[in-house]
Amino acid sequence: DIQMTQSPASLSASLEEIVTITCQASQDIGNWLAWYQQKPGKSPQLLIYGATSLADGVPSRFSGSRSGTQYSLKISRLQVEDIGIYYCLQAYSAPYTFGAGTKLELK
């Protein structure tokens, strides 16, 4: 199985700050990576797919990038509505695997 190591596990940031979350894949997954945001009591929402493509309706302050087997989600200017838990997902091969999640809180 492909392991997705996500960091940090939790993050406290101020409004307007730049936030970066990373996922390290245990092997090459190409661009088969997605990022999700989950707010309390809600289902996950797709933010980024194909490692760098913004999903429909997602604000442009979210962006994804890739360097080898390391993937990053960047929030350029943190807003209150960005608080939640973020997960990466590798969809390269079954079994699909999610990162353990990053809990993003407001400082």
Place this chain on the structure above:
Amino acid sequence: QVTLKESGPGILQPSQTLSLTCTFSGFSLSTYGMGVGWIRQPSGKGLEWLANIWWDDDKYYNPSLKNRLTISKDTSNNQAFLKITNVDTADTATYYCARIEGIVGNYFDYWGQGVMVTVSS
């Protein structure tokens, strides 16, 4: 507009079979490239992928659940199903179904609201 909604028994006892239904609209599982997946999340924990079914009836399962899973679909009624046999307390979780738009990639782009399932004696 794409929507999905899960339904299930709510509570069941250890060793029973869990049957879940995903009723969806706004897409068809007979359309090339479309799929539905099931994902679960124990309370306060992370996400675990369980299974996918595709428009051509191709199926993929998480091997960690050791042959306990069966995924199926009813294309004419826009439904997908998941059965988990021999449940125990570790299967207590919120279960989500989600659409996969396979042309763009094997990602879950629309999710249902989730259904809570408790396994307890």
